[in-house]
Amino acid sequence: xxxxxxxxxxxxxxxxxxxxxxxxxxxxxxxxxxxxxxxxxxxxxxxxxxxxxxxxxxxxxxxxxxxxxxxxxxxxxxxxxxxxxxxxxxxxxxxxxxxxxxxxxxx
Amino acid sequence: xxxxxxxxxxxxxxxxxxxxxxxxxxxxxxxxxxxxxxxxxxxxxxxxxxxxxxxxxxxxxxxxxxxxxxxxxxxxxxxxxxxxxxxxxxxxxxxxxxxxxxxxxxxxxxxxxxxxxxxxxxxx
Numbered sequence: 001x002x003x004x005x006x007x008x009x010x011x012x013x014x015x016x017x018x019x020x021x022x023x024x025x026x027x028x029x030x031x032x033x034x035x036x037x038x039x040x041x042x043x044x045x046x047x048x049x050x051x052x053x054x055x056x057x058x059x060x061x062x063x064x065x066x067x068x069x070x071x072x073x074x075x076x077x078x079x080x081x082x083x084x085x086x087x088x089x090x091x092x093x094x095x096x097x098x099x100x101x102x103x104x105x106x107x
Numbered sequence: 108x109x110x111x112x113x114x115x116x117x118x119x120x121x122x123x124x125x126x127x128x129x130x131x132x133x134x135x136x137x138x139x140x141x142x143x144x145x146x147x148x149x150x151x152x153x154x155x156x157x158x159x160x161x162x163x164x165x166x167x168x169x170x171x172x173x174x175x176x177x178x179x180x181x182x183x184x185x186x187x188x189x190x191x192x193x194x195x196x197x198x199x200x201x202x203x204x205x206x207x208x209x210x211x212x213x214x215x216x217x218x219x220x221x222x223x224x225x226x227x228x229x230x231x
Contacts, residue, residue: 034217034218036218036221041223042223043111043220043221043222043223043224044204044206044218044221046218046219046220049217055219087151087152089152089216089218091208091214091215091216091217091218094154094168094170094215094216095154095170095171095172096142096154096216097154098151098152098153098154099151100150100151101151101152
């Protein structure tokens with residue numbers, strides 16, 4: 001089973017800041033890693049696929065990078081509406097696994 | 108745009124069976140992989156398994172951690188798929204989500220649509 005170690009668990013930032021969220025896989029998963037955003041009471045939103053491809057309709061301030069074992073979600077010029085829970089998912093090999101998530105708070 | 112909605116009991120007694128249904132609207136169920144995922148309070152997400160409408164009863168794959176207690180089924184005529192989790196314990200208390208994956212096994216967990224989730228509590 002592939003373990004995803006996501007960090008940090010919590011971020012508190014100011015509008016306009018840039019943030020990086022890390023997701024490290026316990027072994028090589030090529031680029032089979034997605035990023036999602038979830039707000040309370042809402043369905044999770046697909047934001048980055050295959051490590052770095054922005055899902056259509058997602059603002060370009062979101063970006064993803066990485067391959068193999070190390071991946072990063074970057075959010076630039078953070079807006080108040082970006083306050084949410086973010087998590088990564090590996091779909092390389094079942095059982096598919098998730099990072100522990102990052103709660104992003106906007107001050 | 109496809110929409111997924113989970114439904115089922117919010118409270119289950121220990122040792123009983125959980126039955127949840129996911130209703131899909133705004134799109135066809137054909138050819139896609141459909142998954143159940145859960146998140147216990149304060150913990151991370153856990154993939155439970157998927158079902159795909161191949162063959163007469165559908166192809167399933169389950170997380171080994173739950174495989175002995177899980178069964179999934181689908182009814183494409185109703186645009187629904189279902190989860191049964193047997194012998195429930197307090198450790199199964201969680202938010203349960205359904206999600207749509209891709210159309211091939213390589214993309215089975217490329218979840219592009221999720222339900223909002225339903226909270227299931229196991230308690231007597």
